[in-house]
Amino acid sequence: MSTQKSTSAAQQMYGDIAPKLADMTDDLLFGDIWARPGLSHRDRSLITVTALTAQYRIEQLPFHVGKALDNGVTSDELVELITHVTLYSGWPAGVSAIMIAKRVFQERGLLAG
Template identity: 40%
Template sequence: MKDPAYEAGLAVRRRVLGEAHVKRSLENTTAFDEDFQDLITRHAWGDIWTRPGLDYRTRSLITIALLAASGRNDELNLHLRATRNTGATADDVKEVLLQVAVYVGVPAANSAFRIAKSAFEEMAKEGSR
């Protein structure tokens, strides 16, 4: 059993990203990246996402803005898909990406809009099954 921060982080990680994603991540963990998986579960999810100051929707939107601004497109796609669990809407994401366009730059927002559009289209198709 891991410490309480890890366990709390794992619960939030599962709630936000979904059980299937987290299960895959943990099953694919090797000796090489085990410490990294522990670090992100404990610190990102356990220390930050469990704090009482912001709700999941707000944290989700901040994360999306930061990922779009820094060009971390794989993680951006993951967190766009997680909006189905955080309460952030497509309109919320649109507003955040417009902020990114002005404060970070049009190329970053352009890439993020393309990724968001694709992610929301895929989620809509998945929801109609």
């Protein structure tokens, strides 16, 4: 039996140059914060996509749009979320977020083209 844990997305993306940051992402962010009982993963995904859109953190959005879909948020709900937060966060942030969401939806076969 192997004692090595599977390689996480954080380990794959930046674990080679920032192993401690990758460990913190795995253990603190996803292992602790995302595991707390106060909110469902679905709710945490809605909050995270909203915050990333509002703060124009487009580098993180593809992962979290996909995670939201995995956590039961529908593509229609994500479009509505982004549309709503655009009026509060700014047009460029909203348009960038919707284009990222569109790409993730296409990659997952949720949209034609």
